[in-house]
Every structure is written in C-alpha cells, then in structure tokens.
Amino acid sequence: MKKSGFSPSNATHLRRPPFETTLPAPxxxxxxxxxxxxxxxxxxxxxxxxxxxFSGIMEIELAHQHYLAPPQYGLWLPPRTEHIAxxxxxxxxxxxxxxxxxxxxxxGVTCALTVSPFMRALLDELGRRPPAIVATLQEQxxxxxxxxxxxxxxxxxxxxxxxxxxxxxxVLLALQANPGDARTIxxxxxxxxxxxxxxxxxxxxxxxxxxxxxxQRLKVLASLARLDRGETVExxxxxLGYSSASAFISMFRRLMGTTPDEYRKGRRTQGAILAAGQSxxxxxxxxxxxxxxxxxxxx
Numbered sequence: 001m002k003k004s005g006f007s008p009s010n011a012t013h014l015r016r017p018p019f020e021t022t023l024p025a026p027x028x029x030x031x032x033x034x035x036x037x038x039x040x041x042x043x044x045x046x047x048x049x050x051x052x053x054f055s056g057i058m059e060i061e062l063a064h065q066h067y068l069a070p071p072q073y074g075l076w077l078p079p080r081t082e083h084i085a086x087x088x089x090x091x092x093x094x095x096x097x098x099x100x101x102x103x104x105x106x107x108g109v110t111c112a113l114t115v116s117p118f119m120r121a122l123l124d125e126l127g128r129r130p131p132a133i134v135a136t137l138q139e140q141x142x143x144x145x146x147x148x149x150x151x152x153x154x155x156x157x158x159x160x161x162x163x164x165x166x167x168x169x170x171v172l173l174a175l176q177a178n179p180g181d182a183r184t185i186x187x188x189x190x191x192x193x194x195x196x197x198x199x200x201x202x203x204x205x206x207x208x209x210x211x212x213x214x215x216q217r218l219k220v221l222a223s224l225a226r227l228d229r230g231e232t233v234e235x236x237x238x239x240l241g242y243s244s245a246s247a248f249i250s251m252f253r254r255l256m257g258t259t260p261d262e263y264r265k266g267r268r269t270q271g272a273i274l275a276a277g278q279s280x281x282x283x284x285x286x287x288x289x290x291x292x293x294x295x296x297x298x299x
Contacts, residue, residue, distance in 0.1 A: 013038040019097070023047045027143045028097040031127050039086040048098040048106055050150055051075045052115065052123055055267050056091015057224060060084070062110060067158040070221060070256065071267075073112040074123075076150065079103055081110055089225040094127055098147060105151050113153040122146045160217050163206035167192050168199060175215060179222040180241045185211045220255050223248075227264045236260070 013035045019028075023046070034056070051058050052074035060067040060075050061084040069075055077083060079100040087093075098106070107113070115123070122142060163169050171188045175181055186196045203211045219240045226236050237248025252260050 012036075015040050017043050017045065019045065021046075023097055023099055026099040026102060027140075027147065029094065029126055029130075029143060030097070031092065031094045031130060033092050034087050034090065036088065036090045037086075039084065042082060042084045044080050044082040045097075046079055047100055048079050048103040049077045050096040050098070050113070051077070051085070051093060052096075053091055053093040054123075054127055055228065056087050056089045056093065057221065058091070058093045059086050059088070060110070061086070065110070065158070066162055067110060067112065068221070069112040069159045070224065071263075072115055072257070073156060073159055074115050075110070076107055076113050076155075077110050078106070078108055083110075089228070092127075094123065096143075096146060096150075098150075102147060106147075107155050109155075111155040111157055112159050113150060114156055116149065116153065119146065119149045119153065122149065157208065160214070160221060161207045161209075163202070165202050165206055167194050168202045168206060171199065172214075175218055179215075179219050180239050182241045216251055216255060220252060223252065223260065224263075227260055228267060230264075233260045 015032075015034065015038055017040055018030060031054075051060070053069070053071065057068055057070065058075065060077065063082065067075055122145065126142065126146070163172060170192065171185075174188075183191075185199055189196045189199050192199070200211060203209065203214060207214050209217075222240065223236050227233075233249065234245040237245045240248060242248040242251070249259055252258075252263075256263060258266070
C-alpha cells in the first residue's frame, strides 16, 4: 500500500540481515524492534525464513510480487528467495531461520501461512522469553515443534494480491492510495472505458477473490496502524467510507475474528509483554536493537 508515501527506495532506516553466508545453527529465532520506514535491502540466503509480526506489518517484495500479512498470517520464504523486506510503521517482528536441509517438507514457494492458535502461542512464548544463546533441550524442542507446525499450515498466497492487468491495476492503485475511496466497481469501469463484468472477471482471475473482498482486506490493513496509534474506531471507520462505526466493526470482526478495540488491546498487551521479556533478557539499553537468539538443534 502506498498510503503513507513510503517505498523501499526512500526508507529512512536501513537494516542488514544478521547472517550473510552461513547460518550459525540449523534453526535460528530472532526478535527485532524496528522504526517506521525501515528496510532490509534486496538479499537472499541459503536457508528458509518465516516472518511473523507481533505488531505492525512486515512487507516482502520479490521481483514481480508483493507480499504482506495481517496478524493471523506469517510469511514463508523458501531458501534462495531474493527479496526486500520493509516496515512502513514501527513494529516488532520475529524471523525463524530454517536450514535448507530441514525445508524439504515446507512450501516450495513464497506464501502467507495461516498462523493457528497453537502456533501463535509458540511464537508468543518464544518472543516473551527469549532463551539464552546456549539453548536448553526444552527450547530446542519448542523450535522443532514450530517447524512442524509450519509444515502443516495452510498456504494462502498473499493476503492482498496485486495485478499487472492494464484495466485492473489502475483501479487497485487508486484504492491503495485512498482506501476510503467510495467509488463502486461500476464507476471504476466507466472511468476505465470497460464494463463492470470485465473488471469482476479480472478480479477473480488475477486476485482469486471478488472486488468487494479485496477492498475489505485493504481497509482492514489500512486500519491496523491507525488502531495502533490510538485513533478512534469511529474516525477510522468514517475515513474508510463506512456510514457508522458499527458497520466498520462488523466488517473488521468478520475478517479478523475480533473487534477493532479487542485487537488494539491485545496488541498493546502483547507489546508490553514482549518489551518486558526483552528487557529482562537483554537489559533496557538494548531494546531498540535487534535481539538475536540462536538455538543449536539437539542431536
């Protein structure tokens, strides 16, 4: 989404991947706090990577595809996938690096993986209580269970797909620039000198969903950072084109499984717990920097 005017090329904060040629252990778990407009420049590595955002939304850009995921998804990148990663807003995310030898039964393509409640609990536990560099057998088992859960997770492609279709692409870009745009698909079709049916068919073909569903997903994503900033649900809903807060809440609950206020309270609680856990493990002076936790697997 280009709503903020940010793109990887004009990022104000640059971060380097922690490992360049060698993974120090078969499975590595890392928690990072990042500032808004942070980018990891284009790179690839010989191991797989699963990225999950505890707060904020991590975006992944491949050569011709753009991936992002709200909190109920994480992003999987197979070994040797060249990509750029960036955050438009401040957030906390984790990466699970998996040696290529352990990736044989994981997805062979980049995709958003559905995070089950059990997987979410594992991620929360690892984020809350970062183990020491020398992992205990219990910590090693947790990481192996997490990899097992990734193998079983449903692959959802990307949460908000894009299209290069000459008729559809301008419509999607217009909505990304202004998620509250109230124009109907018929109005967009008229502007594009095509028919409503043509745009609807191309939505199903290129996006794998209806125009209405894609637009609702966009609005959910546009609302998350504003909720994190403490803006009122009513103001967000009205800005996104809803006639009332209740209409926005109903849509948000249907897509996210929770209300906007419940989502916000949960993220604040989770953020405080993660910050406290990192503070105990690393000391208060290191909270803003990357927290790196390495777990050698037990043999």
